[in-house]
Amino acid sequence: MRINFDFADLEAFLVLFETGSFVAAARHLGTSQSALTRRIRRLEDGLGAPLFERTTRSVRPTLAAKRLRVRAQAMIDDARETVREMQDETARFDYQNAAIVTLATVPSAIPRLVIPAVALFAxxxxxxxxxxxxxxxxEVAEAVAEGKADFGLSSLPDLDARIAFDPLLDDRVVLATPRDHPLAREGIVRWDALAGHxxxxxxxxxxxxALIDRALARSPLALFWSYEVPRTSTALGLVRAGLGVAPVPLSAVPIGEESLATCELADPAISRQIGLITRQKASLSPTAEAxxxxxxxxAARRRGA
Known part of the structure; x- marks a missing residue:
């Protein structure tokens, strides 16, 4: 099979994919829109599939484009690394050492797991x-499965056959309260004690x-919320403002947080697993592996703490 496109065509494709605009992509590449169009058409002809749906207002990638994106980026990265290796062993080391690692993560894993680990890595x-x-x-599982992230951290283990989930730690749900809240003086708070708050x-x-609802479904307790929020960080912001109390994963509460108190929640005690998400049968780069x-x-240190 003859390949009738080149790396410049792949680079043009990637820029157009990211910008979603022939005008912006041509400006970024320092070329004309007509030249960019010719490159994209040559790539589409070579692959035998349309890569973009073009309208007068937008440029949308097709499924073929989404599949090509990861492979095209890998081919260009490999080509660049090959050039560096051929030029200088020192350049090769510098390239690997300054590589980009993409980590997809649920926000609640960031304060107590991701940040300490990244600090050690840095x-x-x-x-x-x-x-x-x-x-x-x-979304974490999807990003890893589609190659948008090298690996991820998530709390849902069985989402996609293309990924593997390796448990790292159990993350218990605690009650976050303002520091001066009456419940903050309690070491352990029962769920039914939240009535009236x-x-x-x-x-x-x-x-x-879903984790909370499944646990409480086995008890006669019914919770009536005052605020419903999409992210744990929003819940903690409301708690800091003195607007209520929030059951949250402990990993979501920043270490050394002075404006918040946390209490253990009991009857029932609830926890979730935080795990590592990787693509099945895929290897990580040395930097991503590190x-x-x-x-x-x-995570092991936290389990032993």
């Missing part, structure tokens, strides 16, 4: 750059809300 010799994708649990709950359809290992070590 203190080492690597100058790798880390791109964070702050996503819902199902303004309660902040995760939005219906979120992983954390970051993954640091996160795994931090």
């Amino acid at each position: 203190a080492g010799p690597s100058r790798a750059r880390i791109r964070f994708l702050d996503m819902l649990a199902n 303004r309660i902040i709950l995760p939005m219906q359809g979120s992983g954390n809300r 970051l993954r290992a640091t996160i795994v070590a931090e």
Whole structure:
């Protein structure tokens, strides 16, 4: 099979994919729109599939384009690394050392797991750059499965046959309250003790809300919320403002938070698993593997704490 497109065509494709505009992509590449159009058509002809749906107002990638994107980026990255290797062994080391690692994660795993691990990683010799994708649990799985992220951290284990879920730690649900709240003086708070207080709950359809609803479905207790929010960070912001109390995963509460107190929740006690999401039968780059290992070590330290 003859390949009748080149790396410049792939680069043009990637820029157009990211910008969604022939005008912006041509400007970025320093070329004309007609020249850019010819490159995209040559690539489409070579692949035998349309890559973009063009209208007068927008340029939308097709399914074929979404599949090509990851492979095209990998081909260009490999070509660049090959050039560097051929030029200088030192350049090869610098390229790998400054590589970009993309980590998809649920926001609630960031304060007590991701941030300490990244701090340790940054203190080492690597100058790798880390791109964070702050996503819902199902979005984390999709990002890893589609190659948009090297690996991820999520709380839903069985979402996609293309990914593997390796448990890292159990993350219990605690009650976050303002520091001066009456419940803050309690070491352990029963769920039924929340009656009469303004309660902040995760939005219906979120992983954390499903976790709470499943646990409470086995008891006669019914919770009536005052505020329903899409993200744990929003819930904690409302708690800081003194607007209520919120059941949240402990990992979502920043270490050393002075304006918040946390209490154990009992009857029932609820916890979730935070796990590592990776693509099935896919290997990580040395830099991504180093970051993954640091996160795994931090999770182990937390389990032993």
